[in-house]
Amino acid sequence: MPYTNSEDTDESIVTRTVAGDIDAYAEIVQRYEAKLHRYVTYLCHNRTMADDVVQDTLIKAYQNLNGFNPHYKFSSWIYRIAHNETMNAIKKIRYTTDDIDELPDQHYDQGVEELIDSDILKQHVRGCLDKLDPKYREVVQLIYFEHMKYDEASDVLRVPTSTIGVWLSRAKAQLKELCRQQGVKR
Secondary structure (H helix, E strand, O other): OOOOOOOOOHHHHHHHHHOOOHHHHHHHHHHHHHHHHHHHHHHHOOHHHHHHHHHHHHHHHHHOHHHOOOOOOHHHHHHHHHHHHHHHHHHHHHHHOOOOOOOOOOOOOHHHHHHHHOOOOHHHHHHHHHOOOHHHHHHHHHHHHOOOOHHHHHHHHOOOHHHHHHHHHHHHHHHHHHHHHOOOOO
């Protein structure tokens, strides 16, 4: 088993992997597999599909490590691959069935996080989140559940950072209204 230091940055592990230490990639898999699975499951609402997409994402990332620029954040790069793979998987299924639902630190709103994290309200809020417009739902997922900064979410979604802020603001307004309609109180 190769030596890996949990304090190694993702970028340094990628550099070692590209330099020939193929076992170092296991640390990347360990760091990202569960996070990516949570993210992809949230996007596609299907755990079996998420299993396949995450596996494809990790393989595709490994195969394309030479194209990764270590001066940028690896997390944004791999989340972008996961996003693209999820959208491709959903498109494939939509061609064969109509049973799939529609797709799914800079500024920090403590009130929204408290609402989302509350054990009592979590189920109700999750139902409200599922009713958000897909692009808004994905921004909420990246910022509040994946704890990304605006610029990282911007890289994943390939939209300007200012758009992330606008979408998040609209998502919070929609979420508040949806929760109010369902009788969820803060």
